[in-house]
Amino acid sequence: MAFTREVKIGLVTAAATLAVGLLTLNQALVGVFYDDGLYAGLATALGSGHGYVHPHLPGLPAAVHYPPLYPVLLAPLFGALPVKAAAIVGKVLNDLLSAGAAGLIAWHAAKTEFLGSRVPHWVAGAVVFAAGVAIPVLATQGVLFAEPLFSGLLVVAVIEADRSTRPWVAGVAAALALLTRSIGIAIVAGVLGFLLLHRAPRRVLLAVVLPGVVAAIAWGLWVLIHARQIDPALALNYGTYLSPVAQAGLSALAVNIRDLPRPLGVLAFGWIPVLWLYSILAITALAIGLYGLWVVARRSAIGLVLVFYVLILAIWPYQPDRFLWAVLPWLALVWCAGAFELASRWPRLRLSLATFALVAAGGYGYFEYRGIKARGWESEARAVSATFAPLLPVLQNLPDSAVLATDDEALVWLYSRRASVPLYLESYRGRELIRPTPAEHRAYLERMGVTHVLLASATSPSAIELRALIGAYPSLFTAIYRWPDGRWLFAVNRGQ
Numbered sequence: 001m002a003f004t005r006e007v008k009i010g011l012v013t014a015a016a017t018l019a020v021g022l023l024t025l026n027q028a029l030v031g032v033f034y035d036d037g038l039y040a041g042l043a044t045a046l047g048s049g050h051g052y053v054h055p056h057l058p059g060l061p062a063a064v065h066y067p068p069l070y071p072v073l074l075a076p077l078f079g080a081l082p083v084k085a086a087a088i089v090g091k092v093l094n095d096l097l098s099a100g101a102a103g104l105i106a107w108h109a110a111k112t113e114f115l116g117s118r119v120p121h122w123v124a125g126a127v128v129f130a131a132g133v134a135i136p137v138l139a140t141q142g143v144l145f146a147e148p149l150f151s152g153l154l155v156v157a158v159i160e161a162d163r164s165t166r167p168w169v170a171g172v173a174a175a176l177a178l179l180t181r182s183i184g185i186a187i188v189a190g191v192l193g194f195l196l197l198h199r200a201p202r203r204v205l206l207a208v209v210l211p212g213v214v215a216a217i218a219w220g221l222w223v224l225i226h227a228r229q230i231d232p233a234l235a236l237n238y239g240t241y242l243s244p245v246a247q248a249g250l251s252a253l254a255v256n257i258r259d260l261p262r263p264l265g266v267l268a269f270g271w272i273p274v275l276w277l278y279s280i281l282a283i284t285a286l287a288i289g290l291y292g293l294w295v296v297a298r299r300s301a302i303g304l305v306l307v308f309y310v311l312i313l314a315i316w317p318y319q320p321d322r323f324l325w326a327v328l329p330w331l332a333l334v335w336c337a338g339a340f341e342l343a344s345r346w347p348r349l350r351l352s353l354a355t356f357a358l359v360a361a362g363g364y365g366y367f368e369y370r371g372i373k374a375r376g377w378e379s380e381a382r383a384v385s386a387t388f389a390p391l392l393p394v395l396q397n398l399p400d401s402a403v404l405a406t407d408d409e410a411l412v413w414l415y416s417r418r419a420s421v422p423l424y425l426e427s428y429r430g431r432e433l434i435r436p437t438p439a440e441h442r443a444y445l446e447r448m449g450v451t452h453v454l455l456a457s458a459t460s461p462s463a464i465e466l467r468a469l470i471g472a473y474p475s476l477f478t479a480i481y482r483w484p485d486g487r488w489l490f491a492v493n494r495g496q
Contacts, residue, residue, distance in 0.1 A: 006110040009125040013132075014103025020133045021095030026142050028381035029388060030087045031411025034237075035066075036144040040078060040087070041410045042071035047079020052222075054238065056413030056420045058403055058449050062226035065238050067219055069179040070146035083414050087144065094141045097148035102132040104155045105329050112162060114300065114333055116340045124333065130364070131332040134267065135371030136325045142377055146180050147326040153177035154187055154305070154327070161191040161301035164200060167207040170301075175211035179219060182241050183312055183323065188212035190305030194297075197304075233425050233436070233444045256314045261286045263321045264331065267367055268360040285360060288353075289331070292338020299337075302330050317428060384408070387456060392416055394481055394489060398452060405445060406454035407462050421448045423455075424462040435465060438472035451492055453477060458486035 003011070031037025038054070042063055045055040052068055053060040063071075073093075077086040109115065109124035131137070141148050153173045160170035170191055178184035191208055223240050235243040265282035272278040297303030309327065313320045324331065339357055343350045371377070388411060395404065395416040402418045409420035425441060427434045436444065445453075455466055470477060481489040 005121060006107050009110045009121055010103040010107025013106035013125040013129050014099045016129050017102040017132045018095055018099035021098055021138065021141060022092070024138050024142060024377045025088070025091055025095070026378040026381055027084075027088065028143070028378060029385040029411055030083060030144060030414055031408050032381040032384035033140075033143045033145070034408060034410070037408060037410030037414060038066065039071055039074065039144050039146065040083070040090075040414055042066065042068075043074035043078040043086075044414070046071055046075035047077070054410075056410050057238075058419050058421065059229070061229035061231075061238075062222075063238075064223045064227045064230060064240050066146075067179045067182060067184075069176060070149050073149060074144065090144050091142060094144070094148040097152050098132065098137075098141045101148065101151040101155050102128050102329060104152070104159065105333070108155065108159050108162070109333055112300065114296070115337050116344060118344065119340055123336070127332050127336055128329045131329040133368075134325070134328055134364075135368060135376040136263070136267075136321065137328055138377035139380065140322060140325050143381060145322075147322075150177055150180045150184065151326055151329075153180060153184075154330075157187050157191055158300060158302045158305065161194055161208070162299075164195070164198075164204060167195070167200070167204040168211070171208040171211040174208070175215035178212060178215050181326075183309060185212075185216070186308035186312055187305050188216075189308045190303075191301045193304040193308075194301035197298075231444070231447060233440075233447075234422065236426060236428075237422065253315055256316065256320065260310060260313060260320050260324075261289075263324050264289075268363040271363055271366050281356075281359070284356065285335070288338045288342065288356075289335045290338075291342065292334040292336070294338075295341045296334050296337050303334070306330060306334065388412070388415075390483060391454065391456060391487070391489075395454070402451050403449050404452050404454055405448070405450045407456045407460060412454070421450065423453060424460070424465060426461075438469050441465060441469055442473060442476065445492065452480075453490040453492060455488045455490070 030040045041054060041056050042052065045051060045053050045060070048055075050060060052063050052071070054063055074086070074090055077089050077093075080086075081089065106125040106128040109128065110121035113119070113121075115124055115127075153176050157170045157173035157177065160166050160173065171188075174184065174187040174191055176184075177187050188209070192205065195205055195208060227240050230238045232239075261282065265278070265285065268285060269278050269281045272281065293303055293306060297307070306327065309323075313323055316323075339353050343353050375382075388408065392412075392415045395412060395418060398404075398416070398418055400418070404412060404416075404418055404420045405423040406412050406420055407423060409422050412418065412420040425436045425444065427436075453466065455463055457463065476493055477490040478493055479488055480491050
């Protein structure tokens with residue numbers, strides 16, 4: 001069977017990305033990045049027949065924060081295998097999904113001459129591979145995050161929207177992406193906007209929009225029916241996605257607009273110690289990227305998808321880093337498309353652009369070199385695992401009826417099977433982060449039926465809140481276990 005040049009580029013990109021993913025596979029505990037523990041808990045609940053609920057929280061409240069598709073994908077693993085084995089298989093699955101997405105992006109970019117007709121096709125594959133194995137990308141796919149599945153569905157939606165021969169496939173892929181991560185609504189909106197700009201027939205628009213509308217209504221009804229099961233104190237991490245936006249309002253907008261380019265600037269220019277020079281290079285790179293977005297928006301649906309994606313991140317009151325890694329190969333292609341188009345239109349800029357691109361590529365290479373040296377794809381996961389591993393044997397000796405307040409509560413439940421709730425509480429008032437008063441915190445612990453409190457780190461934000469509680473209610477806790485580095489397990493004294 002003969003493969004076209006574009007197919008070969010896609011296959012080589014996928015194979016190389018997969019090889020790097022498998023070589024950087026880690027055996028960290030599930031839950032080290034918080035969301036991965038919640039995904040695994042939801043998958044365990046589904047796999048054991050409990051439904052779409054948080055099995056670690058008292059009362060098993062329904063999940064309304066995370067759309068269900070990724071936990072559904074993991075459910076057979078966590079329903080049939082021990083946690084450690086299920087985690088390894090799940091991480092391999094993530095590597096396969098990431099590699100598949102990278103291969104499809106490279107194939108599509110080569111086939112459609114995404115970077116311009118004069119650019120060799122292999123360049124697209126090289127750009128996608130380089131972005132697909134960035135240290136932050138490897139770190140996110142090395143834990144049980146939904147990003148790899150989301151990335152695969154995104155590229156399918158974009159390919160089919162660009163071809164416009166099977167719009168229903170684009171619509172279904174966008175709908176499934178929405179059921180993977182709520183920000184998938186940007187795919188539905190972007191694909192629709194692209195087809196509208198190209199005056200697609202009404203039947204094509206309907207085929208694209210209808211699956212997304214059905215998915216949004218179905219998930220919205222589930223959320224509407226079950227949202228009240230989540231305790232108000234847990235609204236930020238367990239409530240609907242409207243909760244943080246409602247609390248923060250548009251206060252995040254001014255900060256996020258400045259912060260959005262930061263993760264990308266660090267990749268290429270983080271090695272530069274002089275602030276003014278870094279700023280000039282970063283602003284120049286941003287300008288090229290924005291021009292590339294303008295160019296790409298006319299060629300491919302990914303242009304408007306990224307516009308809507310970034311608009312959502314602009315009002316989201318959290319740092320944008322993780323969200324950008326999910327679309328990093330596309331962002332890299334868009335930047336290169338802008339650079340090549342500028343060089344084509346203004347030949348006098350070619351030498352300057354080539355020099356600038358070499359500086360950016362060299363900076364990125366240095367970033368990767370330092371990351372490889374420090375095993376940056378697993379350093380944080382390894383550190384959190386080392387924090388919790390000594391605690392788990394003690395927790396497993398607690399009564400089955402125990403309810404723990406702790407950091408990384410899903411991780412604690414996965415390995416101890418003791419009900420666990422967050423110890424650290426927070427909410428927003430505008431841009432300001434609000435901590436509960438000791439009275440509010442105590443009332444929350446009582447509502448949850450907490451019997452034990454685990455201080456997993458003496459320097460964590462939880463330690464600050466726990467000290468305030470102990471100061472206000474010194475007889476509420478009895479220390480029952482102490483680790484050498486200032487970590488404690490307390491029993492809660494009821495009625496004190």
